[in-house]
Amino acid sequence: MYRYNDFDHEFVKSRTEEFRSQVARRIDGSLTEDEFKPLRLRNGLYLQLHAYMLRVAVPYGTLNSAQMQQLAYIAERWDKGYGHFTTRQNIQYNWPKLADIPDILDALAQVEMHAIQTSGNCIRNVTSDHFAGAAADEIEDPRPTAELLRQWSTDHPEFQYLPRKFKIAITGSPNDRAVTRAHDIGLRMVRNEAGEAGYEVMVGGGLGRTPMVGKTVRDFLPKADLLPYLEAILQVYNLHGRRDNKYKARIKILVHETGLDPLKADIEAAFQSIRKTFVHPKAELIAGLDAAFAPPEFNNTRSLAFEDAQAANPAFRAFVETNVAEHKNPAYGIVTISLKPVGGAPGDATAEQMRLVAELAELYGHDEIRVSHEQNLILPHVRQSDIPLVYQRLLEAGLATANIGLISDIIACPGMDYCALATARSIPIAQDIATHFEARGLEREIGHMKIKISGCINACGHHHVGHIGILGLERKGQELYQITLGGDGRENMAVGERAGPGFSADALMDALDRLINAYLTVREHDEEAFIDTYKRLGAAPFLAALYPEEADDARAA
């Protein structure tokens, strides 16, 4: 794991000190809210409906157990005993008090964490594959590159006043688990014909009110060219990105308005000139980053405990089926800890639960924890023969929900239960769906399914890439839920298509029931996932199920 150097420590410390004095000046009245707001946002502090919210960066989703312990401590000491893990691989505290924020930031700095660049028009926390460093399908661990990008972008003078926020995601696997095509820049590791590792570079993806699929500007970029090339993209964006209209300021609009080929030419031209004078990071720095993310020393001794436990305990077998993924070391498994207990708020974890995860990581997981954009936690390196013990402990803490990738593993943004921008609630919808399909006993039969819910057009809940996406809106003083179908967040990303008129919260569950029933009827076989059935048949059978009256009318006509 990457450890802060003196520069990092000093930088975070000075930022915390600076913010401490800014908070003090806001409290004593010498700063107005208009003056203070941009300062607090630069430090991850938002105001929501009922309280402040502090957004803490978890760079590329990687935590060690001491950091998780500290997150638990902060939740208990300064919040209401829980935190919310988000689609940006961050953790948000929902109830901190203004006067306590500097102390919280100090507590974070003690474990090499902070809330810098979690907000504002800068390069945000770089997100990554949550299985990074462990996945069987990985070409290389993307985190040394992600850390390099963090260092390069943090406080970079040219990138503090971009036209708009800027998000980078990176995956080291050909199978994209980091939704890279939905980011301003997406990087996907690939090999060229010579077998060298490099990046496919995608630009202009994004969700929000104008969802767009990132377009490939380079099929293969050698690793060594990455920084000058990204600098070229940012230079083009900084020069030509629109600053006149907030809604048109993201790079996706520039890509769209300029057209891919002219933009590619601009980037290449900028790249050719930048690379001439570009000062590459020193070889020691790169080697240091590679060493910081070197795999742990695996213990390859095996027993039959894993197999025996599966044979003896059907509940454990079910857990393994959904929550344990293939590790690159055959003696190991990747354990996903679901933060989606049926009926709970997706992504919430209590201080006790965080402590347990920290303890399990320390005892059985080489001290490593990951946060996924799907709002779950991961123990990336667990020896298979230890997984039964880990499962037992998770079970006792209410953390062994065996639903990863199933219909109740829902992404939901905070929505109107917390968020000041929301037009409708999203968490209760997620709770209702999970509870409903659990009660119908259909979860395993439905199989692989991604439902994603946002409480407004900003799309923080990724609804555009949900197999079933749900967007909460307001109409005539009531919450209204619009369904999109066929979204897909993987390497072949697709934006879901709007099905038709929205549903009231009351009518939504029946509509989803009809939709799921239709899928179970028309799928080719039990293994065909909803998204595959949708791709094979198109929207028609699903629209007929969602809007039966219209289908009847059409038949009558």
Next chain:
Amino acid sequence: MAKVFPPKIVSANDLMDGDVVYLTAQNTWSRQITEAVIAPDEAAAEILLAKGEERQDLIVGAYLLDVAIGDDGAPSPTHFREKYRLNGPSIDYLAPQKQSFVAQSNTQTTLSEGA
């Protein structure tokens, strides 16, 4: 027909903890909506909002919201967003905590308190 002016009150968030607060007739901020001062017409609403904006050192983001007046004379918000603001999150957000606390005491984990 002239449009009926819905009565309004002024709300904001408390500077220190973000709590939802309402402007009172005494020009103070209260956490009780029952203590909110009601503007019956547009002119009164403008004056109230200006008053609300005076104490920037106490609150953040004063604004007007529509209310209905109950039989007891107390205001209640008409829009669902303001209802959630008034009543807090509609979900039982502390529930899992209690549940895991029980689990924790059963397993007797002893862990350091962090730093």
